[in-house]
Amino acid sequence: MNTDKIIELKHITKVFPAIVANDDISFDVRRGEIHAIVGENGAGKSTLMNIIYGLLQPTSGEIVLNGEPVKIDTSTKALSLGLGMVHQHFMLVQDFTVLQNIILGSEVKKGAVVDYDEARRRVMELSETYDLRIDPDKKVKEISVPMQQRVEILKVLWRKAEIIIFDEPTAVLTPQEIDEFCEIALKLKAQGKTLLFISHKLGEVMRISDRVTIMRLGKVVCTKDIADTDEKDLAHLMVGRDIELGGGDRKPVETEKQVLAVHNVSMTVGGVQKLDSIDLEVHPGEILGVIGIDGNGQEELVDAICGKAKIDGGEILLEGQNIVGKSIKQIKDMGLSTVYEDRHKDGLVLKYSVRDNLILGYQDRPQYLAKWKAFLNQKAIQKNAEDLQKAFDIRCGSLEVFAGTLSGGNQQKIILAREVSARPKLLMVVQPTRGLDMGAIEFVQDKVVEQRNAGCGVLLFTLELDEVLQLSDRIAVIHNGRIIKTVVNKNVTKQQIGRYMLGVLDDGTEEAAE
Incomplete structure (x- = not known):
């Protein structure tokens, strides 16, 4: 040596x-x-x-x-x-x-x-x-x-x-x-x-x-x-201690009810078809992981579900109600909470305080409004921030410091705390642990599984094979804008998922819909 x-x-x-x-x-x-x-x-x-x-x-x-x-x-x-x-x-x-x-x-x-x-x-x-x-x-x-x-x-x-x-x-x-x-x-x-x-x-x-x-x-x-x-x-x-990724114990999925149903959804962007007849569903109390090589339609599917982008055709049902054509705010109020991939662009206002970021997008909810609903209830907002800081271990010198001064892990905890505390029917998390250290990854994964165990449907978008296998109950593989394979996460290997990500199915055929 x-x-x-x-x-x-x-x-x-x-x-x-x-x-x-x-x-x-x-x-x-x-x-x-x-x-x-x-x-x-x-x-x-x-x-x-x-x-x-x-x-x-x-x-x-x-x-x-x-x-x-x-x-x-x-x-x-x-x-x-x-x-x-x-x-x-x-x-x-x-x-x-x-x-x-x-x-x-x-x-x-x-x-x-x-x-x-x-x-x-x-x-x-x-x-x-x-x-x-x-x-x-x-x-x-x-x-x-x-x-x-x-x-x-x-x-x-x-x-x-x-x-x-x-x-x-x-x-x-x-x-x-x-x-x-x-x-x-x-x-x-x-x-x-x-x-x-x-x-x-x-x-x-x-x-x-x-x-x-x-x-x-x-x-x-x-x-x-x-x-x-x-x-x-x-x-x-x-x-300084053992790390256990994957979110720990989980209850079995016990319902066929669909909290999210995406039927035959297609989208064209700039003359290029980005989504092609997408079908998937999420049940209450399960994590559906969506994985694919970057650029295969994941971003467009996220934008379609949360209301950021218009689709060409198909329907998206949230607890049975069609949300196509509704605004981001309307869909949020119907029960979708989203942890976006870009926490700086879509998740936080970096020059707002930790306290204010913890109600961002939900500030018009009754619990944060004071007299005649014309003013914010500062006492309630402060209590919310203190409770969430403790529950999500948000490490900051003060709740008044700018969110932009915190580490990536603590910024992600702010977003997750805010979205989870809204008690969503569907939690959509996009690359939730990207750029985080091991301790923060463990914490975020634990919180995601905690929501699943509480009966919330979770739609996970990730590029990480390890993460999709650690967290998902079922895995949907997206390739060229199509869901080409959906599998129950039992005895599934990285190699199998990796092949599906490249568009190769079990019989060796390529880019064939299931």
């Missing part, structure tokens, strides 16, 4: 006002390994990576690079030392081409002008070496998220980085895109690069890492060889 240390962190401490983000951090990274850093939100992972990359300075401690102590006070200095970073939120100029973004600030010159022909040749050589398959002449705004990530990788390779830091590189990727990222990471390793890899997703950590360092509350818990651990062990070390 290679024990050549390329980076050593010695007693790194970073103190911000009122918080110690990194507390006496020491560990090493070996040359040519993929070294994962895992921990819950707030564990100090990103702060530590920003210190290594020169974006922050430690309060105390030392970084040793290739056996020599170094002071990395800017990202430019980091790059000069062979350290590159691919940020979770990409730093690309949208109106520039891929090529222009890659070489920006580090151009090849022919005299006084940029030699784009030579730059293109070198960039394409790099692209082929690492199988990144980019189009150098496309504008960044025209390419997909995973392609933008590849541009970021090529940016650091162009600058000859030997150590590449990835900050949550798969947080915004679909399962298929995650597979592609893992292949890229392993190819980088095979070419001798050293990778530092922050992630919440323990499956991919186990899949590509050589060693893993676990952080909790700003401290290093331990560093382990991947061969000596598993996902359950890592989750326990991250959170």
Whole structure:
């Protein structure tokens, strides 16, 4: 085993006002390994990576690079030392081409002008070496998220980085895109690069890492060889207790009554058929999971059910009443609560307080209105916020702080608390745990199953195979805008669902409706 240390962190401490983000951090990274850093939100992972990359300075401690102590006070200095970073939120100029973004600030010159022909040749050589398959002449705004990530990788390779830091590189990727990222990471390793890899997703950590360092509350818990651990062990070390995903015990579904019935629903957007004769139903007290590769009609189906978009034909019944043509507000008042995928865009007003976000969309309900229904009952709104903060463990300094200042997990708890407290007949949750850490995922899943056990129908949209298998009573697979297979979640494998997601049915035929 290679024990050549390329980076050593010695007693790194970073103190911000009122918080110690990194507390006496020491560990090493070996040359040519993929070294994962895992921990819950707030564990100090990103702060530590920003210190290594020169974006922050430690309060105390030392970084040793290739056996020599170094002071990395800017990202430019980091790059000069062979350290590159691919940020979770990409730093690309949208109106520039891929090529222009890659070489920006580090151009090849022919005299006084940029030699784009030579730059293109070198960039394409790099692209082929690492199988990144980019189009150098496309504008960044025209390419997909995973392609933008590849541009970021090529940016650091162009600058000859030997150590590449990835900050949550798969947080915004679909399962298929995650597979592609893992292949890229392993190819980088095979070419001798050293990778530092922050992630919440323990499956991919186990899949590509050589060693893993676990952080909790700003401290290093331990560093382990991947061969000596598993996902359950890592989750326990991250959170400090056993994590049980899947929501725990559940009562059997006992009714044939339908809380939601979608019949023969079709939708065309911009001349393209997005939904094609969709049929599905949800019963009270069950979770129906809808899964498919991203872009196969899930977004349009969500929008059709909640009233955001018009359908071409068919009917959508909520407890027997047709909701087609009704407004989002009318459908909400009829008993649909929705936890949308984009919590910032559709779930919260980030510059409203936690307290006000906890009644958002329900502020006209009688319990929140005062005299003559002309004023809000501030006392009732405060009591609601206090009760929900306690029941959903919303961690905030005050109920008056802006929702935008909280972690993703706490923001999701606000939305879930608000929608569940409305006592819906149908709870529709879309990617409910995306980007959350293990503890927050467990909490959200528990609350979803709690609603199911209380008799609420739950419609779950997810891109995660693990999640659909953990939570669903039945699973509907969507492909090319059609539900091609619905199965009871009993003895179903990831491989089966994965095949259905690709449009392959049990007899090997493709894209045939059930």
